[in-house]
Amino acid sequence: MRHIGGFSSMNHLFKVMPQHRNRVEVRTLTRPLQSLHFVFLQPFRGGLAGVFWIIVLLQNPSSLQLEVTNLPIYQSGKGYKAISKALGLPRTTVRAIIYKWQKHGTVENLPRSGQPTKITPRAQRQLIQEVTKDPTTTSKELQASLASVKVSVHDSTIRKRLGRNGLHGRVPRRKPLLSKKNIKARLSFA
Template sequence: MFPSKQRELTSEERIEIVVLHQQKNSLRKIAALVRRPLSTVADTVKRYKNTNSVANLKRSGRPRKINNSDSRYLKLCSIRSRRKTLSVITEEFNIGHKISASRSVVNRALHSWGMLGRVACRKPLLSPRNIKTQLLFAKEHVKWKKKQWAKVLFTDESKFDLFGSKRRTYVRRFKNERFESNCLIPTVKHGGGNVMIWGGICVNGVTRLKRIEGIMDKKVYHSILVHRALPEGKKLLGKGFVFQEDNDPKHSSLFCRNYLASKEKSGDVVRMVWPPQSPDLNPIESMWDYVDTRLNKTERNSQDKMWLNLEATWNSIPKKILRKYIYSMKNRCKAVIHAKGGHTSY
């Protein structure tokens, strides 16, 4: 009697069959000795004669639902419209083909081309002029040395919400912990309030943060230039430091431009001409994310506590972190050149 439940032969059993066959035993005798069907013994001996091996041959597996041509068609459909959902792509494919493919089949076909569903990054809209200007800036500054970037004060404003964050936030969790409280980003209607700040960074340290109350217009920004940006930039980097700012309308107002022009004429500062719509180039944008991830989340129940939290986190930024981001300017410029003036991963 053979075992009632059929199972695949082990390597040891196959070797035993081959050895018994080489010892001139008949197939029927071998089947009785190893307690296996005659057909199984015959197949094992035949496989060994043909392949000189007792290992299983490669199995063909289940036939594919769609062929290579269908797979290329799905790839083309996805490339033509990157925002189509998997359900829409599957539906459109099934309408035009005799076979009916499931979402999982279509998904596997797209994955085989390396086309994966991902969250779209949010980046500023770039006009052809913006792309040209950004590329020109990158080409002009890609050869700057560290000592040149060490003379630059990078400045910017940012808004921090009391609840949640507009910046992408990652958590590490197990599969069934999606809605655990410590894995969520709490939200409230209308944002729950926020704190607007201005700050500057350089290799020698940070400026004092400026809390902006109300609307920041050209007069408020002019006051920041007079009482905060230029005096603290000079203190950190010395006379004739390079001042960077983006092209926000209040920054580019005639009122503020004339003031900076007068200071530039007297040799107090050198204004860096910055390309519009280019946060990828600005290291202080990365610094805001750095600050946001290190804020004390328990101190967000009021704007005043949030401000103290921001100020403490800002003043504790190590110089090595500042230098890491500022000295990344060379790589940022290279990335812009590689992208031909377009968006980068920064």
């Protein structure tokens, strides 16, 4: 569960019946969830012996990486092994989720450590504008133009930022040097 404000993941409801551990019913939510704080395993009817609904956010549907908050089952007294069998997840994943909840009080991804980015959104727009205007601009030239706006970054940082926006540096194709004689011959041939 990465970003609260701007993730584009699919929302699904999974129904797990304890009496049929291998049977899981999947439904797509009709409207997106507004908050991640209520994304918990909730008993739907009949307590622990009844039907359970699990709200799961799929980060990447192609790789099917599920992140489930299975705390209510854990709080009901079941162990890691029973939870992992019921949900079809590895035991280590279940343990990691429960440990994270106990330590931090949440299962959302925590903010990463590291230095914040130096390139502001405005500087990034300026970079993209300059490159789309003149595709032959080098990263060193872009570095100099950013220095005029008092943003000091390495040229490799500029290349990485442009790459994230789909602008990759390429070496132009080598074309044959055409002399005047060759130009006339090619035109007469055409």
